[in-house]
Amino acid sequence: xxxxxxxxxxxxxxxxxxxxxxxESLTGGMIACxxxxxxxxxxxxxxxxxSYSDSFKINVLGVPSSVIEExxxxxxxxxxxxxxxxxRLSGADIAVSVTGYAGPGDxxxxxxxxxxxxxxxxxxxxxxxxxxxDGDRDEVRTATRDSxxxxxxxxxxxx
Numbered sequence: 001x002x003x004x005x006x007x008x009x010x011x012x013x014x015x016x017x018x019x020x021x022x023x024e025s026l027t028g029g030m031i032a033c034x035x036x037x038x039x040x041x042x043x044x045x046x047x048x049x050x051s052y053s054d055s056f057k058i059n060v061l062g063v064p065s066s067v068i069e070e071x072x073x074x075x076x077x078x079x080x081x082x083x084x085x086x087x088r089l090s091g092a093d094i095a096v097s098v099t100g101y102a103g104p105g106d107x108x109x110x111x112x113x114x115x116x117x118x119x120x121x122x123x124x125x126x127x128x129x130x131x132x133x134d135g136d137r138d139e140v141r142t143a144t145r146d147s148x149x150x151x152x153x154x155x156x157x158x159x
Contacts, residue, residue, distance in 0.1 A: 003146055004153045006034040012156050013044035020152050021092035022048040023061055023082040025073070025099040026116065031145050046092040051082065061085030074100050074111055079119030079128035087121040094122045094155045096148050100131075102140040116144050122155050 004012075013020060022031050032048030035041045049060065054073050057063040063073075063081040071077045082097035100116030101107045107115070112132065119128035129151070133143040 002150060002153075004149050006149060007038045009149050009153055010035065010038050010040055010044050012153055014040070016156055016159065018093040018156060018159060019044055019046045019091065020094045020096065021046040021086045021090035022148070023086035023095065023097035023119075024048055024050050025052055025057070025082070025097075026102045027098050027141050027144055027148075028052065030141055031096075031098065031148050034145055034149070046090040047086075049086060049089070057082060057085075060089075062088070072107070072109055072111070074107055074115060074117060076117055076119075076128045076130065079117035080121070080126050081119075083119035083121040083128070084126055093159060094120065094152055096120050096152050096155075097128075098144050098148055100140070100144065102144075103137045114140050116140070116147075118144065118148055118151055120151055120155055122159060124155075124158055 029050045051057045062085040067077045083095045087095035097119040103113035114133045116131045117128045133140045
């Protein structure tokens with residue numbers, strides 16, 4: 001994925017008349033904050049949900065509890081369900097979700113720190129990508145944000 005700035009992403013969304021939304025776990029609002037830092041963000045950002053806990057993912061985003069129980073919250077299936085929930089709750093054209101382990105420790109199931117799933121949902125379908133980002137907590141979160149922006153930008157080209 002080619003990296004894109006929040007400003008460049010806003011320009012690309014605006015050029016196509018599209019809106020995006022996010023469901024953020026490990027980034028805790030960092031993705032939306034980067035967008036909102038740019039004047040004109042209201043033209044393209046419909047909203048962002050910080051869904052840090054499993055219960056919030058289930059009760060607000062509609063992630064099936066079976067996904068959390070069988071696959072964990074840091075999984076392909078959870079990322080897809082989070083993005084689908086954000087798309088359903090918003091008026092956006094593209095929704096992107098992030099879930100993972102920013103550290104400093106590994107997940108309780110032994111999943112390594114830096115493991116991140118970035119999901120998407122739009123009118124052409126949904127899916128998720130697994131990433132492993134090196135670095136400390138802030139570096140993992142920043143790399144996740146940047147990759148989320150790049151994924152939105154890729155989806156714009158398909159809409």
